[in-house]
Amino acid sequence: MNVSSERSVSLWMATVPEWHAEPLAANERADVVVVGSGIAGLSIAYELCRQGQSVIVLDRGPLGRGMTARTSAHLASALDDFYHELIGMRGLDEAGHYFHSQVAALERVEEIQRSEKIDCDFQRLDAYLFAASSADISLLEKEIDACQKLGFSGVTWEVMPGSAEAPQHRCVRFPNQARFHPLKYLAGLIRCIQRDGGRLYAETPVVSVAEKGGETIVQTQHGNEVHARAAVIATNSPINDWIAIHTKQAPYRTYVIAGRARRGSVNDALYWDTLDPYHYVRLQPGDADDDWLIVGGEDHKTGQADDQSERILRLTEWAKRHFPTMRDPEYVWSGQVVEPVDYVAHVGRNPGNENVFVVTGDSGEGLSNGVAGSLILRDLILGRENAWASAYAPNRISIKAAGEYISENLTMAANLAKHITGGELSTLDDLKPGYGALIRRGTAKLAAYRDDDGELHLRSASCTHAGCVVHWNAFEKCWDCPCHGSHFSVDGEPLNAPAFKPLANAQE
Ligand SMILES: Cc1cc2nc3c(=O)[nH]c(=O)nc-3n(C[C@H](O)[C@H](O)[C@H](O)COP(=O)(O)OP(=O)(O)OC[C@H]3O[C@@H](n4cnc5c(N)ncnc54)[C@H](O)[C@@H]3O)c2cc1C
Ligand code: FES
Known part of the structure; x- marks a missing residue:
């Protein structure tokens, strides 16, 4: 599992x-x-x-x-946290090593899928980073400058493909990026x-x-x-x-939608904007005359949001505003990324x-x-x-990541204090079918879930990795740990590392 x-x-x-x-x-x-x-x-x-x-x-x-x-399977040597930030944090030499390793990684995937005949929709294409507002244009300028210092050739200003020229539609083009179908690629690796x-x-x-x-x-x-x-x-x-x-790293949940768009109505490329959290967009070949438009974003720290449906709605509205040919999403999913402080x-x-x-x-x-x-x-x-x-x-x-380090680790300190606060519900009778919530029983905090048949699933809310209090994820119907990203099923089974032990049974 x-x-x-x-x-x-x-x-x-x-x-x-x-x-x-x-x-x-x-x-x-x-x-x-x-x-x-x-x-x-x-x-x-x-x-x-x-x-x-x-x-x-x-x-x-x-x-x-x-x-x-x-x-979402963008294969990029462009850096989503920005090379100018990385150079500031780690210096030009280390940033250069990172950049060259990313170029080599894309080349390696390209070479493996070709030499091993892995049919995984691999495609080289351009990526575009666009400013979410004209205030962010200076950020793009810094990024072009940083790419030049690293020897990332061909990174230039462009006008957003498909948009009339206007300052807010200026974007940076990163050549020679790629995309693939990740599971078709893994299938090929397994065979080899x-x-x-x-x-x-x-x-x-x-x-x-x-x-x-x-x-x-x-x-x-x-x-x-x-x-x-x-x-x-x-x-x-x-x-x-x-x-x-x-x-030195922190978990974030991120959301993705995929809907059909008429082939040719969206330029086949990778896209990001400069918002924080940012949006990420790409195409995947579909059937007949359509491609899949894949749009992601609306990230939040794991276990710190209860408004997933609003987030998905915002993502869908954003996608349709920027890509009007996109039809209603047929796939909506979430996942977790682990963000290193440097x-x-x-x-x-x-x-x-x-x-x-x-x-x-x-x-x-x-x-x-x-x-x-x-x-x-x-x-x-x-x-x-x-x-x-x-x-x-x-x-x-x-050393330069000390601020980020402290801020990310405050999550754990704040979370551990939750062991002594009250529960989200005062009585289990208030727990509706299909919902999960934290409840206090004596000195313990419990993770309670009532399934659609009304049966109660009661587990300790103490994460088996390092003891933080888990949080109900209504979208994925699981328990997420805000500290280092473990997930558990409604029956307490570990679904995502670092935890590997189940939540303790607290059934009455
Ligand atoms: C929505 C989303 C969009 C993303 N977009 C991009 C993108 O565009 N480009 C990009 O480069 N990256 C992207 N990422 C990040 C990227 O997909 C992941 O970082 C990457 O796939 C992680 O691969 P992995 O092999 O480290 O982990 P996983 O694929 O999670 O593999 C880890 C495996 O370890 C197993 N495991 C865990 N614990 C145990 C245990 N105790 N015993 C045995 N096995 C265990 C798990 O079952 C799992 O199969 C995205 C991630 C998400 C969620
Ligand atoms: S305490 Fe580390 S993942 Fe829960």
Whole structure:
């Protein structure tokens, strides 16, 4: 079980069937064990298999049905947090390493889909960043300047395709970006990993990762173990870390709609605006005369909003205003991104370990980060130098991100105080079918859900990762943890890392 059990279904999930894989049923050995089968885990497994390594991949849910199945799948070397911000935060050298790794990631996807004949709708195209107001034009100027410093060639002013020339329609064009169907691409990776002898196991939750006697030991909920020379934790948010990395990144929920638009009525490109949170837009080839217009945005910190239907309405209105040929959305879904405080994902040796590696902190560029991460970790695991590794090092401390660091971590302090406040309802009798709410019972806070048949599901509201109070998500019908992004089903089962233990049963 994982986030694929949440209520919404993405366009990608609806158009590619789940792959069948058995759970791990015995102890096994490999050169490398990878935990997590999203873009990060499968890309790493692919790279290592190509290098002749024996690889095992374990996932707590079906293969490839984590956040990679809920993405919008822009493949960008442009940075959504802006290169001028990154240069200010980390300096030109580190920003340069990051930029080159992102270019390499897009090239790698292009090369793999071509050489492995993966039919995944991969397409190179331009991306446009447009100013949400004329006040933001200076922001675009700074970004063009930063791109020039980094050697990102061809980044120029343009007029928004399809709009009359006006200052607010000036935008920046980033050439040579791309898009694909993420699950068709993962299907291709799975086929190649299996061809190269990789072993993939689904429905196999991992509950511990340890190093002993020069090897890594990964233990599953069902009691089996995988022994390997190295372990890669690619669970989107690391399950093997309680605090070190989690204090440097924060989870945000984001929303996506997909509706049909007549082919040719929207220029085939990637789009972003400068709002915070920003909108993101792309096309996906559809059937007959239509394409899918995919529009995302309305992000908020995980567990800090109860107005999802208003957000989706605003997103739909925004999309139809800017793209009048878009018809009513047929798919509406949400997902979560993990935002690092200094804009760069954490990829490399897990702090305090020799042979346990992590890839996390994906931000809105988690696909290219996952692929860049696979190139970095391939090298680190095989004992080779990698020029980009320092930019992504999980143990880095970015002094200039101190403000962001403090502000994101106030969430945890404020949240823990909720253990002593009252509940959202004074009596369970007020809980309507289909709803969830927090309720106080003695000294404990409980997560209560009443299903459509009236049956009550009562669990402790204390997240099993580090004890924060979970929050009801009425859109996905699950419990979200605002601190580091764990999600739980109405019966308390963990759906999203970092938690891997269920919420304690509090049934009367
Ligand atoms: C709405 C949305 C839009 C986005 N748009 C973009 C975009 O346009 N471009 C872009 O680059 N990025 C985008 N992102 C981000 C990107 O999609 C993600 O960062 C990326 O897919 C994450 O990949 P992953 O492999 O790290 O994680 P996942 O795909 O989540 O894979 C992690 C896997 O680990 C498994 N797992 C977790 N815990 C355990 C455990 N205990 N034991 C075993 N397995 C476990 C999970 O079941 C899951 O399958 C978007 C994300 C969202 C939600
Ligand atoms: S995810 Fe860390 S406390 Fe809940």
